[in-house]
Amino acid sequence: MTNDSAFSVFGLSPKFELDQSALESRYYELSKQLHPDRHSAGDAAARMKSQQLSALLNRAYLGLRTPEARLETLLEEAGALKETGKPVPPSQIPTDLAEEYFEIQEAVMEDDAKAVALVARFRATLELKKQQLTDEMFEMAKHVQWEAPNSGETSGKIEKILELRRQRSYVRSMLTNLDNLATVGATHG
Amino acid sequence: MADNGYFKELNVVAAGPITHSPSTDTPIIGIDLGTSNSLVAIVDEDASSGIRVPRIIKSREGSNIVPSVVHFLADGSSEVGLSARRQRVRDAEHTVYSVKRLLGRGAADIEELRKNLPFNLEASSATNVRLQVGGKSYTPIEISAMILRELKTAAEDDLGRPVEDAVITVPAYFNDSQRQATRAAGRLAGLNVLRILNEPTAASLAYGLQRKRNGLIAVYDLGGGTFDVSILRLKDGIFEVLATNGDTQLGGDDIDQSIARWLESSVRSTHPHVDYSERDAKAMLLDIAEGLKIGLSTAETATAKVGSTPVTLTRDQLEELTRPLLERTRKPVESALKDAGLNLKDLTDVVIVGGPTRLTAVREFVRKLFEREPNFSMHPDEVVAYGAAIQADILAGNNREFLLLDVVPLSLGIETFGGTMSKLVPRNTTVPTMAKEQFTTYVDGQTKVAINVFQGERELVKDNRMLSEFVLTGIPPLPAGVARVEVTFLVDADGILNVAAKEIYSGVEAAIEVKPTYGLTDSEVERMLEDGMRNAEADRKAAKIVEARNDARTTLLATEKSLAQVRAALSADESQKIDALVTTLRNKMEGEDVDAIRIANQQLNLGTVHLAEVLMNQTLEKNVKNTPVNDLLKK
Structure with missing residues (x-):
């Protein structure tokens, strides 16, 4: 764990589940000590240091305050988000979703009367899928030994999370496309 | 510093001086530099209760508010405040207002600004707007500094001691350039700007002081020229802003503009010959519009005369005129709530701030928007200054x-x-905050890297606002891609960006050259301050000359008087020498050289020591017979 770890700033070991209100209290307490407002009478160096420490504290808190941010932080700190140069596609594209998307695309382009309802229904399906993937990721994240991300069993779980994450990003881009499609449909009509 | 094992060990890159420390023992004032009105406030101890309470400092004209209006007089001097405001119609050509709308704005914005502000605006360069007033041109920073100087003086008069330190508020949605411009104006006014504070946050401080209870607060702040919405969590004395949004070009000014347009169209049939796009007519219509608007905050209808034509505006009509403007506040409110991860029902308080929120139409809109009764128990004009x-x-x-x-x-x-x-x-990242990024070179031996910094939400930089161009220099010449420059971007507690860079391979600190795209560079502000000091220097020099001439005159008078009495007792040689010294001093007095006057004066003083002695001897001999003066003096 490096010195820059968001968790170590709060004196915590890396873990997905944590006591949200304890974290907030600790953040407020540290803010009261570090914030530049509390160091305005100091010399230039002390003031600069307070800005920097406060900045680090705020960054760390940002990385931990929501489960979503926390998972990203854990993956990042475990070295799982290193850019490989090319985006990795999900290994299993949810084919049923892809097929439905193309059908809707066709309906919108042909000004099908049912298009609006189809888009709305498909959006709901996608939102549900997104939520399911998120829940699954979070559940998995609870059982990872984040202190030792490179051990065999752990790295397998992290790989699984990454795969869910890729699938979710696929669903997300589908949602964006659907929005664009709806706009096109609206201008057509 | 905090006793925290982690923070003790950190070694962070220095990014240069960013904030100022307060001068010891001088009071720190709080300034609300508004589009229409500005205020200055201070917290001091209540003599009877010992409780520290904020109070508004009265202007030199005796009011709580200082209209943010500057009027330039024929002799080159200027006045700020109510007196200047009265000239808005009478001497529209030499009166400047709503200058906050121009702060931190550049050539790209000029067309939009010209539409609403009847000033001679010009883009002196791609990076600055200037206002032409009476043959001279001013930057919005200079005009703002005049307003700030007026507030500083009012505070000094009230407190009876010099004021150097200040907190100045800005709209939360002000970008980096607008914040920097505000800070520069403060410095130009001779103020050490300790903090640039967001207006809705300031309002929440005043509100929190009053209420002292935990909760989730939305602050709807519609000012003279800007709109902000901030969502805050108030918990045990911590005011945590969760999200902010807004529109820096929307405010009460726009309501006046739309009433003025309505006036114009309603009187066009009776005054077909008047050109309402002309500056004076525009200023007059705006003035009438504002009067009608204020009238409607207390009455159902308001009437005025445009020339000889009477006009009546009703509340319903006003509501119709303002609705399109108020509708523009809906989206920012929704976005702020979304960014804060909250729903309307999560809010415990809705606070409305700003002069225009006095209008029933505005209150009604806010009530519907938030689905609850907003809190407007506080003085909407003063709450930001209190904060x-x-x-x-x-x-x-x-x-x-x-x-x-x-x-x-x-x-x-x-x-x-x-x-x-x-x-x-x-x-909506909490400040201060920091981000690090690595850059490399593309050419062998490259020693410079340019980085363009933007602010905004769009995907392409061309749709966002360019803040500055950083040029990293002094990178050691290495093969392409070997040099690694780590740049640290620090957004300080004022919401202003600071940058530091380091070349990782060699450990060399790269120098940074910053060219702000808008407003003034630090060195430009420095130069303007120096100009100001140079003027002060000239003033001091003039005073010194007057002083030296007065001294010389005193010496000359005394010498002439003495010579008249005792010239006969002097040798011809001495008499001649003194005459020469007198002539020299007279000549030098004609000139501007302070030191030359002083020297000639001193020489005449020295040259007349004996003369004075002779004179004294003569006087003494008359009074104390038989006592040699030298003996007398020795005793």
Whole structure:
């Protein structure tokens, strides 16, 4: 764990589940000590240091305050988000979703009367899928030994999370496309 | 510093001086530098209760508010405030107002600004707007500094001692350039700007001081020229801003503009010959519009005369005129709530701030928008100034109970390949905040790297606002791609960006050259300050000459008087020498050289020591017979 770890700033070991209100209290307490407002009478160096420490504290808190941010932080700190140069596609594209998307695309382009309802229904399906993937990721994240991300069993779980994450990003881009499609449909009509 | 094992070990890159420390023992004032009106406030101890309470400092004209209006007089001097405001119609050509709308704005904005402001605006360069007034041109920073100087003087008069330190408020949605311009105006006014504070946050401080209870607060702040909405969590003295949004070009001014347009169309049939786009007519219509608007905050109808034509405006008509403007506040409110991760029903308080919120139409709109009764128990014009004073008190170390945690309103990023924006600091990140990014070279031996910094939410940098161009210099010449420059972007507690860079391979600190795209560079402000000091220097020099001439005159008078009495007792040689010294001094007095006057004066003084002795001897001999004067003096 490096010195820059968001968790170590709060004196915590890396873990997905944590006591949200304890974290907030600790953040407020540290803010009261570090914030530049509390160091305005100091010399230039002390003031600069307070800005920097406060900045680090705020960054760390940002990385931990929501489960979503926390998972990203854990993956990042475990070295799982290193850019490989090319985006990795999900290994299993949810084919049923892809097929439905193309059908809707066709309906919108042909000004099908049912298009609006189809888009709305498909959006709901996608939102549900997104939520399911998120829940699954979070559940998995609870059982990872984040202190030792490179051990065999752990790295397998992290790989699984990454795969869910890729699938979710696929669903997300589908949602964006659907929005664009709806706009096109609206201008057509 | 905190006793925290982690923070003790950190070694962070220095990014240069960013904030100022308060001067010891001088009061810190809080300033609300508004589009229409400005106020200055201070927190001091209540003599009877010993409680520290904020109060508004009265202007030199005896009112709580200082209209943010500057009037330039024929002799080159200027006046600020109510007296200047009265000249808005009478001497529209030499009166400047709503200058806050121009702060931190550049050539790209000029067309839009010209539409609403009847000033001679010009883009002196791509990076600055200037106003032409009476043959001279001014930057909005200079005009703002005049207003700030007026407030500073009012505070000094009230407190009976010099004021150097201030907290100045800005709209939360002000970008980096607008914040920098505000800070520069403060410096130009001779103020040490300890903090740039967001207006809705300031309002929440004043509100929190009053209420002292935990909750989730939305502040709807519609000012003279800007609109902000901030969502805050208030918990045990911590004011944590969760999200902010707004529109820096929307305010009460626009309501006046739309009433003025309505007036114009309603009187056009009776005054077909008047050109209402002309400056004086426009100023007059705006003035009438404002009067009608104020009238309607207390009455159902308001009447006025345009020339000889009477006009009547009803509340319903006003509501119709303002609705399109108010509708523009809906989206920012929704976005702020969404960014804060909250629903309307989560809010415990809705606070409305700003002069225009006095209008029934505005209150009604806010009530519907938030689906609840907003809180407007406080004076909507003064609450921001109160908050600024409270923050000043916090910075002075007198208030350990409250702490503000504010956010950066707009995302900050850098231009990457293909003109896309790579976000380094997303909007609504708590400040101070920091981001690090590595850059490399593309050519062998390259020693410079240019980085363009943008602010905004769009994907492509061309749709966002360019803040500055950083040029990293002094990179050691290495093969392409070997040099690694790590740049640290620090957004300080004022929401202003600071940058530091280091070359990792060699450990060399790269120098940074910053060219702000808008407003003034630090060195430009420095130069203007120096000009100001040079003027002061000239004033001091003039005073010195007057003083030296007066001294010389005194010496000359005494010499002439003495010579008249005792010339006969002097040798011809001595008499001649003294005459020569007198002539020299007279000649030097004609000139401007202070030192030359002083020297000639001194020489005449020395040359007349004996003369004085002779004179004294003569006087003494008359009074004390037989006593040699030298003996007498020795005793």
